[in-house]
Amino acid sequence: MIKDLFLNFSLLIFFLFGFNRIQFILKRRFQNKFSILVGVIHGILGIILIFFGVHIYEHNILDFRQLAILSAAYFGGIRATIITGFMLIVFRFSYYGVNIGSIYACVTISISSIVSGLLSGWVKQYWMKWITMISFLVILTSYFTIYHSIKFSHPLYPIMPLYESAILFGGFIISSFIHFLEKSEQIKLALKESEERYRTLIETSPDGIFVQINGYIKLANKKAANLLGANSISELIGLYVFDLIDPTTLEESYGRYYQFINGEQKQEQKESRYIRLDGLKIDLAFSGSKVIYEGQLATMVVFRDISEQKEAERKLKQANHLLHKLSITDGLTGIANRRYFDEVFQMKWDEALVNKTSISIMLIDIDSFKEFNDTYGHLKGDKCLQQVANIISVNLLRDVDFSARYGGEEFIGILSNTNENEAKVIAERIRRDILDLKIPNLNANAVPFVSVSIGIVSLIPTELVDPKDAIDYADKSLYSAKSNGRNQVNLFSQNQLELLKS
Numbered sequence: 001m002i003k004d005l006f007l008n009f010s011l012l013i014f015f016l017f018g019f020n021r022i023q024f025i026l027k028r029r030f031q032n033k034f035s036i037l038v039g040v041i042h043g044i045l046g047i048i049l050i051f052f053g054v055h056i057y058e059h060n061i062l063d064f065r066q067l068a069i070l071s072a073a074y075f076g077g078i079r080a081t082i083i084t085g086f087m088l089i090v091f092r093f094s095y096y097g098v099n100i101g102s103i104y105a106c107v108t109i110s111i112s113s114i115v116s117g118l119l120s121g122w123v124k125q126y127w128m129k130w131i132t133m134i135s136f137l138v139i140l141t142s143y144f145t146i147y148h149s150i151k152f153s154h155p156l157y158p159i160m161p162l163y164e165s166a167i168l169f170g171g172f173i174i175s176s177f178i179h180f181l182e183k184s185e186q187i188k189l190a191l192k193e194s195e196e197r198y199r200t201l202i203e204t205s206p207d208g209i210f211v212q213i214n215g216y217i218k219l220a221n222k223k224a225a226n227l228l229g230a231n232s233i234s235e236l237i238g239l240y241v242f243d244l245i246d247p248t249t250l251e252e253s254y255g256r257y258y259q260f261i262n263g264e265q266k267q268e269q270k271e272s273r274y275i276r277l278d279g280l281k282i283d284l285a286f287s288g289s290k291v292i293y294e295g296q297l298a299t300m301v302v303f304r305d306i307s308e309q310k311e312a313e314r315k316l317k318q319a320n321h322l323l324h325k326l327s328i329t330d331g332l333t334g335i336a337n338r339r340y341f342d343e344v345f346q347m348k349w350d351e352a353l354v355n356k357t358s359i360s361i362m363l364i365d366i367d368s369f370k371e372f373n374d375t376y377g378h379l380k381g382d383k384c385l386q387q388v389a390n391i392i393s394v395n396l397l398r399d400v401d402f403s404a405r406y407g408g409e410e411f412i413g414i415l416s417n418t419n420e421n422e423a424k425v426i427a428e429r430i431r432r433d434i435l436d437l438k439i440p441n442l443n444a445n446a447v448p449f450v451s452v453s454i455g456i457v458s459l460i461p462t463e464l465v466d467p468k469d470a471i472d473y474a475d476k477s478l479y480s481a482k483s484n485g486r487n488q489v490n491l492f493s494q495n496q497l498e499l500l501k502s
Contacts, residue, residue: 038076039083078117085113134171229276333389360423420458
């Protein structure tokens with residue numbers, strides 16, 4: 001008998017497992033008729049349970065049809081239990097005939113159906129609902145078992161304890177099983193809804209989004225396909241992300257990725273250049289976060305096109321560079337202006353002071369330039385200045401050299417790490433090259449061509465010498481060159497320096 005009851009109970013569990021899987025579909029498709037369907041399906045279950053029931057007396061059958069009624073009450077309410085009960089009564093009479101056992105069975109089925117349906121509607125808390133329904137069922141079956149035993153002199157032991165224990169145990173097993181199945185289904189449904197929301201957010205996002213695992217794209221939205229030059233999302237799936245990154249930033253991108261995977265939970269916005277599938281280059285700003293996709297650790301990358309922004313930044317940088325260049329360049333001659341000279345000279349002076357190296361300063365002045373302007377006009381004068389500036393800049397092309405227009409017809413040169421002999425050689429070359437231009441200057445005092453006078457000072461900077469004094473020494477040397485007949489180079493000698501220091 002225990003074996004037969006176990007088979008009966010197994011059928012009930014198997015049914016509940018299957019019904020739990022289809023109940024959500026039935027609710028969606030047959031919302032108004034759901035309780036009727038619950039009643040019919042549980043009625044069929046009850047009939048199967050009766051069919052496989054255990055015969056204990058001539059007309060008495062033990063089975064778990066009452067638990068099928070409780071299940072119908074839980075899922076469909078009183079409407080379902082009435083339908084289930086009606087089907088069981090009809091089957092009991094039609095299959096086993098009209099007899100005392102069938103009458104008792106129909107009475108218990110009717111009472112159980114009505115009361116269980118009402119209790120299911122009245123009691124809202126899950127476990128309390130099942131406890132009240134199971135308790136009532138135990139009381140009901142106990143009463144009729146005792147009544148039947150007294151009337152027909154059937155022994156109560158072991159039938160009643162065994163059956164009531166089976167009802168109690170089976171009822172709580174079923175309630176726990178249904179609770180477990182519903183919770184599992186709710187979790188599945190929540191996960192599915194979450195995934196659907198997740199996909200919807202990705203698909204409708206104005207930014208490009210893709211999800212990658214170990215560098216391979218597993219999910220992407222349409223915007224990502226558009227930005228990366230794909231005709232469809234499917235073209236992106238399976239691509240290795242790092243194949244899309246410009247080789248110039250590939251190593252840096254690898255480093256950032258592995259640092260992120262091995263540590264950070266979220267990657268702040270970064271920038272990188274990608275190569276689209278159509279070969280075009282695109283600047284992207286992106287951020288990443290760790291997610292679980294298809295049960296694996298993945299990275300969701302959100303990115304947008306910043307090519308226009310980067311181009312604007314590049315143009316702004318060029319404009320700033322040009323503006324800076326204009327601010328430090330003499331507009332007429334194209335070499336550095338006085339303002340920029342002051343910055344560079346201080347920097348080179350400090351450098352020589354720290355390194356204890358020599359620095360040479362040469363002041364270059366065009367001879368008789370006022371007479372040149374008076375004779376040939378200012379346009380010729382401007383051109384003359386440009387030609388002289390070009391000769392100076394050509395001769396001061398070393399990394400340690402610097403030249404600038406100092407003012408009017410005066411130019412200045414700085415030669416770092418250059419002693420007085422080296423500076424004098426360069427100055428002589430400048431003087432000679434300018435003279436070789438043979439720019440006429442018939443009213444000049446020295447020669448009938450444009451010439452220059454150059455004053456040089458070479459020294460090793462110390463804390464005792466002010467940078468302005470060094471320029472003043474060069475100016476004194478230039479004055480000497482002018483006084484001595486122009487068109488010459490004059491060196492502010494070490495003796496003069498020693499004399500000034502003393």
